[in-house]
Structures are given as structure tokens and as C-alpha cells.
Amino acid sequence: MPAQEQGSEKTKTFYLETFGCQMNAHDSEKVVGTLVSEGYRQVPTVEEAGLVLYNTCSIRDKAEQKVFNRLNDYKKYEKQGKKFGVLGCVAQQQGKEIFEKAPYVSLVAGSASYRNLPQMLVQLEAGNRRVTGLDDRETDECFETEFTARTNPHRGYITIIEGCDKFCSYCVVPFTRGKERSRTSESVLAEARQMAALGYTEIQLLGQNVNSYRDPAGDRAGKRSFAELLAAVAQVEGIRRVRFTTSHPRDFGRDIIEAIHAVPALCDHVHLPVQSGSTRVLDAMQRLYTREQYLERIAWMKAARREISITTDIIVGFPGETEADFQETLGLLDEVGYDGVFAFKYSPRPNTPSFTMLDAIPDEEKSRRLNVLLETQRALQKASYQKHVGQQIEVMVEGRNEARQQWQGRTSQNKTLNFTAPEGVSLEQGSYVPVVVTTAFPNSLLGEMVV
Ligand code: 5AD
Ligand code: SF4
DSSP states (O other): OHHHHHHHHHHTEEEEEEOSSHHHHHHHHHHHHHHHHTTOEEOSSTTTOSEEEEEEOOSSHHHHHHHHHHHHHHGGGGGGTOEEEEEHHHHHHHTTHHHHHOTTEEEEEOGGGGGGHHHHHHHHHTTOSOEEEOOOTTOOOOOOOTTOOOSOSSEEEEEOEESOOOOOTTOOHHHHSOSOEEOOHHHHHHHHHHHHHTTOOEEEEEOTTGGGOOOOOSSGGGOOOHHHHHHHHHTSTTOOEEEEEOOOGGGOOHHHHHHHHHOTTBOSEEEOOOBOSOHHHHHHTTOSOOHHHHHHHHHHHHTSSSOOEEEEEEEEOOTTOOHHHHHHHHHHHHHHTOSEEEEEEOOOOTTSGGGGOSOOOOHHHHHHHHHHHHHHHHHHHHHHHGGGTTOEEEEEEEEEETTTTEEEEEETTSOEEEEEOOTTOOOOTTOEEEEEEEEEOSSEEEEEEOO
16 A cells, blocks of 8 residues: 555656746746646656656747657656656647657647646546647637746736737747637736735736737726736736736737836836838738838837837748848848847748748758848847946846856846845845946846945
């Protein structure tokens, strides 16, 4: 009996590795919470675990390959009775094919099925070798759980909308995360209040496209638009910073900027992915806006009373992107003056409309464009970060770099501002302090704490 108990104890441990975006990071917090509430214990290594889970990303081919490499590295442990599960976007995208590719995997579940995790765990425990959770795009349910195991005690995510209905021609997300479904604003606010009561001061509202948030509240009086929800979360007592990601230019309304004006706790940063500076390419990408319409939204932000920091995502080497198109994207960088750019080489994804498009750009050319773009942005950012020198900015303390004798901080604009403090000063992680900026680098700032 004790031996058997020990055996079942062993299978009740799990290891989870997460790949990909913030949505995945937050899903993992919910998955961990759910597993713990089902009696599992999280362990830090594959070796110690009975159940090995990968929460995967399939946005680009490279990300997808990573999980198969991992599975290959660790399949030797199957003999010891370890079970393997693939969660997230690769699971949803490839479905049962994963069992063929990696026969030692016994759980495949996409994010739209996580609410059924407890039942799936029971099946796994019963020895089922082919457990699946592959709800398709049709689900109306969100994954709401009271068991979220947040990893940071000061700053946390809240999902407000899941899925995406935009179908940009290069993107797997509408297939892997299902159709758009929003949570009620009351449930979002309840979670925000609960987090504030636990001592959280920063909240990041998450969704694939937060601007298409639609409050499903039946009661008309309590119904909130996205901008109203932003303002309401930022007014929860104890919450000092609210961020949101990701925005889609087509749905990005002026009311968001008005909310940023009116509510100081809303951070002065907007991530607004443009993907390309060429209207021709935007059209082929099915982005539903032109360069001019995008720039109109940028103009709203530039006219705001608070200076709003703008960051973006760009794809280079989309099929048929000419040198002239690419030059338009470079020109846009200069025109907007981004504070950060996440740039990617186009990666053809199975089942997406652009997969079969002609005029593929050779990989070397994609690499060249990516490098030119990053170099251009680096030079622009180096100049634009300079404007902060001499400014006094409040940071949230994130930690300490002993080797450099510096504290690490983050500004409301989401910039890294490292700083020194007088000897003997000890700062708590998650506290807020004023810092005067002394030096600017292309990706971070350096300063001195004001005492
Ligand atoms: N290839 C390259 N980049 C992509 N992204 C989305 N799909 C692809 C793809 N097929 C990028 C977009 C998006 C970001 C999260 O990833 O820029 O905004
Ligand atoms: Fe993908 Fe476009 Fe939806 Fe973003 S808006 S998740 S890029 S389909």
C-alpha cells in the first residue's frame, strides 16, 4: 500500500515549460493553478516530474520546431513512466497528428479546452494514452478559474477577451485560439479587485485583439466599452498601473486616448502592430486598414496631452513585398518614431491564406531586410531615448543587479530604467520610486534615485 501510494504521489508532480506570447504565459499560470487544485505539485525539472507539459506557440515555424526538439530530447524518460502533454497553439493546430509524430505524448489540448483540464487529468491518471482537448473555433466559453497561480506578486495579467476573428492572411491565431469571446466587465473587475486586495499594483489586460472587446453583460446599465473597462480597472483602489495588449489599428478608438488622458493610472504606452508600411502589402495581409488610416491613429496619440509611447510589430518579406514596399516600412519607422519594434521574418504557416501565395521572398533577402530594419530602428531609438535625459520618472522596482550595483526599474511607458540609490538604501521589489535619468541607451535608460 505505501509503495502504491508513493507511486501515485510521483505521478502527481508536473513540470511545465511555456513558449510564446503573454497570452500563453498567463494561460500557463491558470493551468498551474488548475493542476495544483487537482492535487498536483509543480517541480522545477523534467527529471523530477511525473507529467511533463509544454505550452506551445505556432506563430512562426521556428517556435513550433522548438517543442518537437524538446520532446525529442526528453522522450528517453518515457520508459520511466513519465507522461507527456502538448498544450497551446501547436496542440490545436496539429491535433491528433502529434500522437503520430511523437507517440510518447498522451495529452494534446488547445487553449479553448483548458476549462476541461480536470476531466482530462482524470483520463490521463486512468491510463488513457490518447487524451485530447481540441475544441474548435466554435466554443463560446472563456477559461475563467479562481486558481490562477500568478508568478509575480506585484504585477499580473487578466484576460479580457480570448480568440480572434480578424483572419490576417499570415496568422494561425484565429485557428488556434478560436473565435472572439469576451468576459463580462464585472468578472474582469472582480478579478482586478481581488488582485488589488492581494497587494498587486499593476495589471495588464490581455487579449489577441483587446479593442474588439464587447461586454457580454446582459444588464445594459453595467455594460462597458473597452475604454470604459480600462478606466474602471485603473480606478480600482490600490491599482497604480494598467496596461493592455494587443491592439488592432482597425478597432483602435479615440476613446482609448481619452481614457489615458483622464485616468492617470492608465499607462502612457500603446502597442499598435502595423505589420507593414505599404498599403499594398497591408491589403494582401488582410489587415483592413491603409497606411494613412494607421497614421491617423498615430496622430491622435501624438496630439494627446500626455506623451504616449508607441511600439509595434512588423513582418518583413511577406510574399510579393518589393523593395519599394520595404522602403515604405522604413519610412514609417521614421515618421512614427516608435519606442520599440518587434520585427519578424515572414514565416508561411499551414492552413493560412498566405501559405499558398506566390512570390515568396528568399530567406537571405528576408534576413537582409530584417537587419536593415532593426539597424534603422536602433538609430532612431538611440536618438529618441535621449529626450528622457534630465527627466524625473517614477519606476516600479523590479529587482537588483548586484554585479552592477544597480536597481532595475520599469517606467509607465514600459521602458527599462536602471538606477543607483544612495548606499544603505534598500528597496522592495514592487515599490515605486522617483528616478532622474542621466544616460540613454537604445533600449534602456540609466538614472539616480531621487531621495
Ligand atoms: N510570420 C511572421 N510573423 C508573424 N506574426 C504573426 N504571424 C506571423 C507569421 N506567419 C507576427 C505579427 C504579430 C506578432 C505577434 O507575430 O507581427 O503581430
Ligand atoms: Fe493574428 Fe491578425 Fe488576429 Fe493579430 S489580429 S491575432 S495578427 S489574425
